[in-house]
Amino acid sequence: MNNLPNKTFNELSVEELVNLIEYHNNRYWKEGNPEISDEEYDLLTRQLEIKDPFNPLLEKIAFPRFNRAEKIRHAVPMLSLEKAYSRGGVVQWAEKFARTEDELFSIQPKYDGISANFANGVLASRGDGFEGENISDKIPLIELEADGYKGPLNRDARGEIIIRNDDFKNIYSKILKKDGALYKNQRNAVAGIMGLKKIDEMLSQGAKLTLVDYGMIKEILPFSKLKDENSWNDILKEFSILPYPMDGVVVKFHDDAYSASLGATAHHPRGQIAFKISGLRMPSVIKNVEWSFGKNCLTPIAMIDPVRIGGITIKKVTLHNLKFVNDNDLRIGDKVIVERAGDVIPHIVSSEKGAERTSFIIEKCPSCGSALVIEGPELKCVNQECPDTKLRRLLSAVRSIGIERLGEPTLKKMMSALSVKKLKDIFSLTKEDFLALEGFREKSADNLFREIQSARKTSDRALLASLNIEGVGKNIAKSILEKYSLGELRKMSAAELENISGIGPERSKGLSKELERQSEIIAELLDALDVSVTKTSDASENLKTICFTGKMPEKRSHYERLAGTAGYKPVDSVTEKLSLLVVADINENSSKMEKAKKYGVKIIPLSEWLVND
Ligand SMILES: [Zn+2]
Structure with a gap:
């Protein structure tokens, strides 16, 4: 394995991600010869974080090894912290150990850098938590920020080596890496610099790192307030304007002695927990839900309190279908964690019951008022005359026969102003008809007319797929049409259809019902369109x-x-x-x-x- 597999990052399995990351860690840290860019490496680790947030490898990435010969034993171990990905997780943890409602908790930013300990003039990385590496050669680059102090690293401190946001913007916009490129993000820059054998180049370019003492910034809250979402959010907001890169908060018992008395598990001290906000996940609240019409069903879309994730403001998330809503018992007022992964539509990864909750499951179609039907995971309006269902179906038929210029707003206008009801109606429209619609001009009317007319030429396969018969996409359409013509298909029984490969007994029943129902439309389309017959697969070679x-x-x-x-x-x-x-x-x-x-x-x-x- 020496390269990325031929898949996009979000197609990789957890195992593939782990293998790849370990391989590239090796190339970077042990061989000093990275093969992929920092950004690609970041994407890989983010994918792993999304797919398997508790993967132990993520811990290792957070605490890199620098391959130094000299090891330093920590007088007090630097254990990693247990993590919570929701506020609920933090409250649960606190509930377990809090002695009273007045128990005090200290909340600190969780800095996004590299943890280090400075004691007796020696700077050591965290390493495995018990033994770190001597990274004292980097001291000339480091400024310490501790409670009431800012200056050279000349006193004991335990904290995170980071690059301040302002420094990254001002200084690192000019600092070049060995390969002549700029550092793309703060954490990579810190890790990269800490891994350098010599820092002369960095010093001469004016590079600067900051060791933030963990104790410098903290907010104290009693348990009763910790449970209150508003106080919690206020603290997150307050931290978010600090000039340090952060990826969450650390919550500790304010009473150090009590915290220490709780001891530690094999991995984590019991008296502390980290609340991790992945760059791609943010908490929000379901404010309202709209049921949006799809081709065959209604999709719940949640309006949420707007959150910014990865530079984009998100106001809506998909709740997929009725089953997802029921499985997760979602209601308006519930708190949710919203995730945006790549270009995927934002969705929610977890939820917590809100104080005031309202169900948003509907029984009647918001468009036509007829009773909705539950079919499998979906909620459906089965009224054939339902205006919105009709619009969706028509839109989808228009798409599948390839009229791309005809979008939903225009189609809506056509349905109301030009009494378009079926696909075939669209073909008899003239340029003058389009000009009568709001927003159309000579050129756009002409273009649309031409595109519609050119879609008149279609294949039987595309046409069958355009009928929106559930389960009949282009592939099934192909295997059906290799045996029968569309004309023949109109009159076929379920038993006959069952013999076609890819169509089971279930589908054949539905298919024959649909064909019977649409028999007239098929006849009309065959009449209205110029339909070519699909060659069988044997002929496709020729x-x-x-x-x-x-x-x-x-x-x-x-x-x-x-x-x-x-x-x-x-x-x-x-x-x-x-x-x-x-x-x-x-x-x-x-x-x-x-x-x-x-x-x-x-x-x-x-x-x-x-x-x-
Ligand atoms: Zn309806």
Whole structure:
């Protein structure tokens, strides 16, 4: 293994992530020869944090080894802390040990850097908690910030080596790494600098690190207040404007002697807990829930108290479906932890009952008022005349036959102003009809008209998929149509359908019911559209190939789809076997055109192909 597997990071399993991270740790720390950028490394560790927040490897990453020969024994071990990922977890822990409601707790920022201990003139990393490494050679770079003191590291301290936010912005925008690049984030910069064999370069560039004493900033709260969410949030807010990188808070018993008397487990002192806010997770509250119409069901979307995660303000999260809501007993007023992972739609990872809770499960369709039905995990409106369900279905049909310019707002206007009810109605609309709609101009009306008309050419496969029959996507549509034509399909019984590969007895029943119900529409569509018959898979080997070249008015994918429905297989390059080269401009001589001429491949201009093929 020497490279990233051919998967995106969020497709990696926990095991794959662990292997990869360990491999890159080795490259970085032991061999001093990193293979991936700091940002990629960060993404890997973040993925692991999302998928397996309690993975022991995360602990190791938080406390890196620097490969120094000299080891330093800590007089007082630097144990790692037990972690909670919700406020509820902190309260539970406190409840276990608090002696009274007035028990005092101290809350400190959890700094995002590298823990270290300075004693008797020696600076040591945390190491395994009992024995660290001598990193005293870095002292010239370090300024100590402790209660009432800011200056050279000249007194005992236990804390975190970090780069202040302001320093990172001002100083580190000019400091270059060995490879000539800038450090991309504070923690990586600290780790990178601590791992350097020599710091001359860093000193000459003016690099500066800060050792923040753990005791410097703290808030004291009695147990009764710790349980109160507002006081808790006030403290988080107060900490969030401090100039230090942080990834949570540490909660301790204020009474050190009592805390020590609680002892420690093998890994953690009992008297302390860390509340970790991952950069991608934030607490919020469900304020309201809207049921949004999907193609076949209603999806609960929660409006939450806005939170900022990774630089983006999040106001809505998906609650997936009815089953998710029931399984997690979610109500309006509940507290939730919101997560945003990559480009995935924000969702919630955990919840806690709110003080005042309101159920948001509905029994009647918000659009048509008819009684909703529970089917599997979903809540559905089964009224065929339901306006919103119709809109969704029509929209999805429009998508599957490839009219991309026709979005939901326009479709809505068409339904109300132009009495569009079914897919086929769209094809009889004229440019003048569109111009009558609000927001349309000559050019946009013309474009839409042309796109709709070009979608008139479709394949039986795309058409079957566009009927929105549950469970019949493009693949099943393909295996059905290899045996039967759409016309034949209209009249088939469940028993006959069951013999098609990929269709079980369950699906065949539903399918035959749907086909029967939509029989008339299918007939209409077959009539309205120019439907080509899909070749069977044996014939696909012998499909005519087509290649497009030059700058065309629409996206390449648009023409390739047209070509597909006309029975061509689109390819990217010109070979002897190519059946047809379509060029944007017949007078512009490209290398593809020259090749095609050499091989004697037929060349036609786009305008001609659009008319004839
Ligand atoms: Zn409805």
